Amino acid sequence: MKQLFGTATLTALIIQLSSMAGHAMADVSSSASVVTHPLTIPTASITSSHASPSPSNSCMAYPSTGICSSYVNYSVYMNNVTIKITEVMLEELVYLKNNLSSVNPQCVDNMFRFQCSQMYAKCDTGPSGLSETLPACLSTCNQVLQTCTQTLSSLGYSGSLPNCSTPSFISHLAPASDSSCNNLTSQVNAITANTSAISFPAGYILPVCPAPFLKDPLAQAGTNNSVSPDTCSNGCCVPCPVQEYLYPEGWIVKGFLATNIIRTISTICTFFLVVSYATLPDKRTHPSLLIFEFLIALFLYSGSVLFSLGDPKRIQCSTDIVNSTQDNNLLCAAQGAIVIYGTLSMALWVSAVIVNLHLHTVWNSKFLVNKYIILNIICWGGPLIVTAITLAYHQVKFEFANLCLVSADWIHPLFFDPLAAIVIPSCVLHLATFFHIARISMKESSEFEMSSTKNSVTNSHLSRPAISHRRHVVTAVKIQWRALLLAVSALIAFLFYWIFYLIQFPKLADLQNNKTVLAEWVTCMMTKQDQNYCANVISSKLPPFALMILAETWISLIGIVVFVIFGKRSLWREWNDWIYEMRMRFKNKKRQYPKHEDQFFAL
Template identity: 40%
Template structure:
């Protein structure tokens, strides 16, 4: 193969040097055409019987029209034009011998660049027949040097035309990159190519010189669909923030809400408020939270707000689950074992709950994994989110769920026994064991009346987190760039046919997370603060607030404040 390539190269150099000396074997002329004016700035060789116009007419017949070229993205247009122009118009170079010239043909590297950058696009738009084949003779040269023609030449002896993207460096033409005629179909935008060595800054969202504008997922659904959906979820999270703040103030300010187990509700409410308050970041400027520049998503490295918001969200999520688990275990101990162990071990709860949240947050930030990938908030990158975030949550949620099930099994058994036996008999007629059983039944029923709100809130929180986790684990991986890229190419092809954005988005929808499920998952976790308020804010709180304001007025009047007697186990 190497011997054949060397022979063909020698044939091109020798034969064409001789051919260029007479009209009978071709001519050396100035380029006067239009199609390659931005690339050809040298004398060209034309075969016998042809001229610039007829050569360009042949290229046009092969599909190189202005309309078809405008369909090519910038990164394909330039290498394809370099290949086509260097192949159609070989370069004539003068030699030391008067009246003789060397002729250089197209470079094999130029042909390979065109294949790399354009094959997928050209096949996509039905122009696969013009994809270059770099291992056969240069098109048209079999008529010049029959029967084998001229192969594409090595870089040391070939026709390397100028590159429009070469900028101000050597070999750059006056045209500059601004003369590129490529366009990108909306919603795609032209890649700014501001990365290292003039490359793209976001290989995940860019292809062939065109990029999905950040946030990329918004462009793949129906127009305005995700904007509307996430506005609804942000509104719900804002409502949750306000309501959770009201409840938080109640448990901080009201004296009767500082006793065990109300203190557990206080710490849980602090976590829920922090979980909801992060909505302030996207409310101020949603896109600035999601993106840096036109195409790059936010990360903790390029967007400080993303790092702060992500850190708060991770801390609040883990601490919410931790204190929710504490509520469940406290209910179990009090109901089943008649124990107030947690009332004497708050220091241990603080270490476990706040410590776990701080550890997970520190790991996420320390590994640099906080970034925007979904909805309007920064979280942990998909490839690390399970190990860093969801597995620690699972270590809290699943054991707590099992404990909760055990508690309610116990409650159901005791309730059934209570319904089967009469408790109206006098205790004097009962044995000590029977009296103890009845006493335990009454204790269990009293515990449920006291703590049913905490039990309900724990169940709601667990279900919300589990639903969101399942959505994240089963559906969100569909929007990973490596998974989605083949379908985005189909989306581009659909747009190129002239179809509307919504029509093409509908064709893409089977390969994306379902829109309704995505909004439902985000909406559900956004309601936790509102649910917390609905469950724990009751009519007695209004009277307690009235008493509190009354006591403030009483103090301001100069009279002594009267103390209230507080119970160790206040009805929540």
């Protein structure tokens, strides 16, 4: 995911705060107790030598030049504590504003609203006409915790966060509910806050990366160095593969484990059929030879799962952070090349089956019987050229799902466009064959009704040519219905996966450019650290999980479907006959051996 952290709020929350550590509190009056932690806003009690307040000096006007002047426009309750002392204790708010207001204004705003209302309780007149003091709002304190916890915690300053149950040492009042508190007006609107939250300083490195994020080993302050610019920023990286963290916890792992198991079963089934067609003598003649060639391509495609079986990450990732490419992971290069080559070869051999069915059924032609040299050059050579070009341009890499494939930038011209050029004409030709079969069947039904009502020699004579062609079509369908079904199954699988990829995969590119959503997701992951909860933030921008797994399952089932279609009873009988024949040959050789031995000694 390109610049995933480039839109996160975490780094923005830390900008230049380290400079605060050097500021001393030298101007603090000796009568005030000030905590020297650079981010701690003091709430310690004033020494007991202060006298009790009197009505004449408890409430006073707040100066227009004060730290809280943007928020406090009322008479404040001071209880004999001078505003000058309180202002010194609030100087940390100035540092907070200077360093965070451009990148996380909501945190700064909430902190000002709470601390100013906590230190400067409002002198007000109640409904009964009596004077009263309004404390800070509990809801404002909770907003501080919500917007600032990750900021201060990541710096190791979590102790600076307010305790929402602690009374003010001036008014001795704890934060109260909104109905009876001093709710200061926010100076930051939501639009400004959201916009600023995705503006980060370049070259700042986070001191700590919260789980599940990992430390970028190449990140250096003041530079753009990164081990993976696509998934890292400001010293923290999303672990590889990123997709495991975008969906609810465990969904991706379990979903692709299921599809890998299905594809493994398909591989075993396909391997048995390949061995059968290679061993049994009747399977190496036309048109079974077309099926044999298709099965080899299918085995290459399905067998690619063996690279990732048991440990998909060895294909997906070259390190804990970096995605695999053909340059940093040879297994990824090999698997990607086999998937590309096997898929295109499989599509071409299915097309050859479809062309043969059309020629034989519609035109009663055996054109392809003696064309296997040309077929092998086209069906094996063409995919080899495409695969070589892909490898030459270094475009095999892992980006999504569970296999290495062509990169998203090149997958259409190098993979899906050639696949479409094969599959779409094959679909049209296959539909033409179906329509021809349907037309002949309807004509047969019509002529049968006519021959039943009109028992005449003329009508019978006129119907013979059609019946002859009809019988040819029916016979062809009966003989080659398995090849017909194979073509339909393969075409549906190709089209379904292609359409899924065409419609759903662009969502990932859109997500890479959607900085607001990514910022929200990263912030959620770092603050709540609840993957299941945070998945809801980004779910509408991702391919639906169920549809993605369905697409992977569909193409993984091809080997099993083909096995069901061609694993007919006659195949097992042929194996039985072949085994019996091998046994007889072996027995005959054993019988002849002693005879030659006797003749040898007799000589």
